[in-house]
Amino acid sequence: MEHKCPHCGSEDTCLIPQAKHPASTLGGVAGAAIGLASIASGARVGATLGVAAGPLGVLTGGVAGAVISALMGGSAGYALGNIVGEQVDRRILRNHLCRECGAIFKPGDTPQLPGTVS
Ligand SMILES: [Zn+2]
Numbered sequence: 001m002e003h004k005c006p007h008c009g010s011e012d013t014c015l016i017p018q019a020k021h022p023a024s025t026l027g028g029v030a031g032a033a034i035g036l037a038s039i040a041s042g043a044r045v046g047a048t049l050g051v052a053a054g055p056l057g058v059l060t061g062g063v064a065g066a067v068i069s070a071l072m073g074g075s076a077g078y079a080l081g082n083i084v085g086e087q088v089d090r091r092i093l094r095n096h097l098c099r100e101c102g103a104i105f106k107p108g109d110t111p112q113l114p115g116t117v118s
Helices: 020-037 039-053 055-091
Strands: 013-015 096-098
Touching: 020 039, 020 055, 039 055
Parallel strands: none
Antiparallel strands: 013 096
């Protein structure tokens, strides 16, 4: 959804992505950290499931559980970071560009249309 330019009233505006990538990276790092923290429990669950297959099952189950925990944590964190970054982009940063007059604004800026008296 695009927003009206508060300076000229044009609807020909676009979002300049700024926070999305750093926030996504941060989310990915945080997610990976959570994944690392859950490796131990993932390994334990995998090892428990592997018990049925004998000693080799315990080892492979444990490794598989650890890897799955790390991957899931990382991708979930990246997805969360992406969502947060997009919301920061849309609501907080002054990062909407008017293609008509070149003004940079954020949604909710007070309209400053020519001829309006405040
Ligand atoms: Zn404008």
